[in-house]
Amino acid sequence: xxxATPLAPDPEVTFKIQLLLVDDDASLGAxxxxxxxxxxxxxxxxxTGRSGLxxxxxxxxxxxxxDVMLPDLDGFxxxxxxxxxxxxxxxxxTTRGAASDRIRGLRMGADDYxxxxxxxxxxxxxxxSILRRIQPSADGLCFILVDDVELDVRARRVARAxxxxxxxxxxxxxxxxxxxxxxxxxxxxxxxxxxxxxxEYAVDRSIDSLVSNLRRKLGxxxxxxxxxxxxxxxxxxxxxxxxxxxx
Numbered sequence: 679x680x681x682a683t684p685l686a687p688d689p690e691v692t693f694k695i696q697l698l699l700v701d702d703d704a705s706l707g708a709x710x711x712x713x714x715x716x717x718x719x720x721x722x723x724x725x726t727g728r729s730g731l732x733x734x735x736x737x738x739x740x741x742x743x744x745d746v747m748l749p750d751l752d753g754f755x756x757x758x759x760x761x762x763x764x765x766x767x768x769x770x771x772t773t774r775g776a777a778s779d780r781i782r783g784l785r786m787g788a789d790d791y792x793x794x795x796x797x798x799x800x801x802x803x804x805x806x807s808i809l810r811r812i813q814p815s816a817d818g819l820c821f822i823l824v825d826d827v828e829l830d831v832r833a834r835r836v837a838r839a840x841x842x843x844x845x846x847x848x849x850x851x852x853x854x855x856x857x858x859x860x861x862x863x864x865x866x867x868x869x870x871x872x873x874x875x876x877x878e879y880a881v882d883r884s885i886d887s888l889v890s891n892l893r894r895k896l897g898x899x900x901x902x903x904x905x906x907x908x909x910x911x912x913x914x915x916x917x918x919x920x921x922x923x924x925x
Contacts, residue, residue, distance in 0.1 A: 694720035696738065697805065700730035700756065701745040701771065710743070713798040717806065727751030734764055741805055744788075745771040746779055754786060761787045767808050767847040771796075777883070784887035789848040790874060807874070811851045824857050825919050826900055843895050848873060852888045853896075856906065856916040865913035889914055 697719050699707055707723040714721045722739070724730035727748045734742065742760070746753035753770060760768065770791040772779040780791045789808050792801055822829040826839045834850060836843040845853065851873045856864060866885050874884060889906055899905050899919060907915050 694718050695740045695809070697721045697741050697743060698724065698730065698733055698737075698739045699743045700724045700727065700748065700753075701743070702726065702747075702749050703745075709798055710801060713802050714805075717802055719802070719805065725749075727753070727756035730756060731759055734760060734766060739766055741767045741769060741808060743769050743771065743801070743805070746773065746783075754782060757783065757786050757788060765844060765846065769801075769804055769808060781883055781887050784848070784884055785891060787846045787849075787891075789846050808847060811847055811873075822854070822857055824860050824916075827853075827857060827896060829854060829857060838896055845892075845895065849888055849891050849895070852885070853892055856914065860916050860918045863909050863913055863915045867913075869913065885914075 695718060697714060699710055699721050701707060701723070702725045704723075704725070707721070711721040711723075722733065722737075724733050727750050730742070730744070733739075744753050744756060744760075748756065751759075757768060757770070760766070767789045768787065770780075770783040770788045772783065772791050772793050780793075783791055789811075790804055792804055822831065828837045829835075829850075830837075831854065834847075836845055836850065836853065852869065855869060855872050869885050873888070889908075893904070893906055896905055899917065901919065903917070905917060907917050909915055
């Protein structure tokens, strides 16, 4: 009786990171796919919001690139529906200069945004920075526990008083930085490079929007006081019960 010889892995076969681009511009899809290939990303495209939602429900994607202007649903409605069943990272494409769109997207659960028109290299760089943020901590720290909030860094899970809290990638990254530095004032200039992997620009309210999300999702301290406090003109501080007692 012959013994079957196991098949050797094909050296030509590579496993690419799967991205989804939801945009009705076919030429943009071709351009993004071309640039993404250099970084071993594979890009699937959806030309309507509804088809994009169906694809996310049926397949696993590492990240979704979502345009605000779509022929059926606008990007914000797509994002709202998407967040009802998935925490996949989302990079939104917005109209240049529409700060209100960017803030709205972040508050609804987007992880980052990029204004059109943009350089394809910058889009791919933004994708890479988001995906790096959701990787396990490089310092080997697996669990962070401060008062009633616990972070499982490797599993990317957050719990408050034992109950799970659903966060986007950017929200998780911000909470990880802040809860790792309890009682310390952190400026926007410090937070933006660590959380969003870019530099601050004038009238940048990205961190403010993410802090607002965290306050809403985590709630106040056990004694009812504010968990993340604003320091006017400087930044934010993650307050602990112990630091509150010392004031």
